[in-house]
Amino acid sequence: MTKARKALLELLKESKEPVSASMLSGDPALPFDQATIYRNLHYLEEQGFAESFILHCTEHGTERYYSYLSRGEGVHHHWFHCEKCHKFIDLGGCAYQEQMKEWEQKYGFIITEHTFFLTGICASCKS
Amino acid sequence: MTKARKALLELLKESKEPVSASMLSGDPALPFDQATIYRNLHYLEEQGFAESFILHCTEHGTERYYSYLSRGEGVHHHWFHCEKCHKFIDLGGCAYQEQMKEWEQKYGFIITEHTFFLTGICASCKS
DNA sequence: ATAAATTTGCAAATGACTTGCAAAAATGCC
DNA sequence: GGCATTTTTGCAAGTCATTTGCAAATTTAT
Numbered sequence: 001m002t003k004a005r006k007a008l009l010e011l012l013k014e015s016k017e018p019v020s021a022s023m024l025s026g027d028p029a030l031p032f033d034q035a036t037i038y039r040n041l042h043y044l045e046e047q048g049f050a051e052s053f054i055l056h057c058t059e060h061g062t063e064r065y066y067s068y069l070s071r072g073e074g075v076h077h078h079w080f081h082c083e084k085c086h087k088f089i090d091l092g093g094c095a096y097q098e099q100m101k102e103w104e105q106k107y108g109f110i111i112t113e114h115t116f117f118l119t120g121i122c123a124s125c126k127s
Numbered sequence: 128m129t130k131a132r133k134a135l136l137e138l139l140k141e142s143k144e145p146v147s148a149s150m151l152s153g154d155p156a157l158p159f160d161q162a163t164i165y166r167n168l169h170y171l172e173e174q175g176f177a178e179s180f181i182l183h184c185t186e187h188g189t190e191r192y193y194s195y196l197s198r199g200e201g202v203h204h205h206w207f208h209c210e211k212c213h214k215f216i217d218l219g220g221c222a223y224q225e226q227m228k229e230w231e232q233k234y235g236f237i238i239t240e241h242t243f244f245l246t247g248i249c250a251s252c253k254s
Numbered sequence: 255a256t257a258a259a260t261t262t263g264c265a266a267a268t269g270a271c272t273t274g275c276a277a278a279a280a281t282g283c284c
Numbered sequence: 285g286g287c288a289t290t291t292t293t294g295c296a297a298g299t300c301a302t303t304t305g306c307a308a309a310t311t312t313a314t
Contacts, residue, residue, distance in 0.1 A: 002280065002292060021270080033294045038271060040292090054181050054189060055242075062181060062189075062302090063270070080236055089234060100245070107216060108250030109207055115182075116243045118227070123235035129261065129311070148301080160263045165302060167261090189270090190301070 004032045008040050009068075012050055017088035018065035018079060041066055051076050053115050057083055082122035089122065131159045132167050136195075139177055144215040145192035145206060168193055178203050180242050184210055209249035216249065 001009075007030055012019070024030055025037045032040075041064075044050040048071045056062040065088075069076060075093040082089070100111050128136075134157055139146070151157055152164045168191075171177040175198045183189040192215075196203060202220035209216070227238050 004293075034270095035272075035295080036293055054183055056181055056191075061269070080230070080234065080238070082236065083239070089236065091230065091234075103207070103218065103245070107207065107218075108253070109209065109216065109245075109247050110253060111207070111245050111247040112210070113246040114244070115246070117241070118230070118238050119240040119242070120236050120238040126235070126237060131262075161301095162264080162303075163262055188300070 004030075004036050005040050005043065007032075008037070009044060009049055012044070012066060012068040015068070016090075018053070018067040020060075020063040020065050022063060053117060055081060055117065055119075057081065057086065057119070059083070060086060078116050078118075080118040080120065080122070082125055083119060084121055084125035087122060091118070131157075131163050132170065134159075135164070135167050136171060136176055139171070139193060139195040142195070143217075145180070145194040147187075147190040147192050149190065180244060182208060182244065182246075184208065184213065184246070186210070187213060205243050205245075207245040207247065207249070209252055210246060211248055211252035214249060218245070 008024065011024065011027065011029060021034065021037050021041060024041075025032070025034045030037065041050065041052070045052055045066065049069060050066045051069045052064050052066045054062065054064050067077065077093055078091045080089040080091055081087075094116075096114065096116070100114065103109075104111055135151065138151065138154065138156060148161065148164050148168060151168075152159070152161045157164065168177065168179070172179055172193065176196060177193045178196050179191050179193045181189065181191045194204065204220055205218045207216040207218055208214075221241075221243075223241065223243070227241065230236075231238055
């Protein structure tokens with residue numbers, strides 16, 4: 001593990017919400033080139049330390065967001081994203097494993113990944 | 128409705144799978160500038176004639192895919208995407224409306240949109 | 255029709271992400 | 285630890301989907 005990777009992983013682990021490359025490369029704890037950030041986000045995901053999804057929001061455009069994944073505990077989380085304040089709310093671990101298996105049997109395909117998230121306006125921004 | 132919009136809507140309506148801007152602007156039935164394609168895809172979605180999601184696949188990169196939405200029938204579809212042959216399989220109308228409502232009540236937010244799709248290898252490519 | 259409002263094509267810009275390459279850091283081996 | 289080998293990093297330039305300014309062309313309203 002290089003310095004950059006350790007630092008990145010540390011930040012992902014501590015973050016309560018998914019973060020994008022642009023958010024990370026602005027962080028003083030990550031004084032690395034953006035190419036390094038991108039390359040290592042790929043690396044961490046590939047190694048099973050992180051997972052990601054692409055989200056588009058009007059204010060921040062289209063970006064990939066990463067979150068920490070404790071290796072072994074296979075269950076990833078799903079998120080709600082507030083378009084106003086750009087906060088993410090954790091909806092808890094994925095509860096669709098059964099459904100996925102049913103679909104695999106029904107259609108005969110193999111699911112390697114699924115993407116699920118919500119977009120809207122959070123409770124605070126609503127009022 | 129302008130010529131471009133009618134032609135685009137027609138293509139979307141006839142397409143059995145979601146299509147991206149690049150696929151559309153290659154189509155001889157759509158002899159329009161790419162800017163026009165993009166602008167009108169936005170227009171059609173805004174008017175409720177289409178819906179879209181962003182999907183990344185190794186071979187085709189990151190693109191937004193559009194599909195026709197008959198106005199009134201509120202139920203959109205979810206899709207499986209094969210990474211090998213780049214085909215989409217229709218999983219049927221969204222069955223998560225109830226779950227969405229429950230989440231809205233539990234968390235107090237308003238869901239304006241949800242994204243859900245599967246990625247993997249289809250039955251034909253598997254063998 | 256004719257004027258006013260909207261849309262189109264063109265070409266340049268944007269922004270996230272990627273890549274080639276030489277220097278720097280991590281790793282393997284003694 | 286010290287040296288050779290492999291991998292990673294920074295830099296700068298490149299990609300690629302998508303967007304935008306603006307004048308010309310098409311729609312729409314009257």
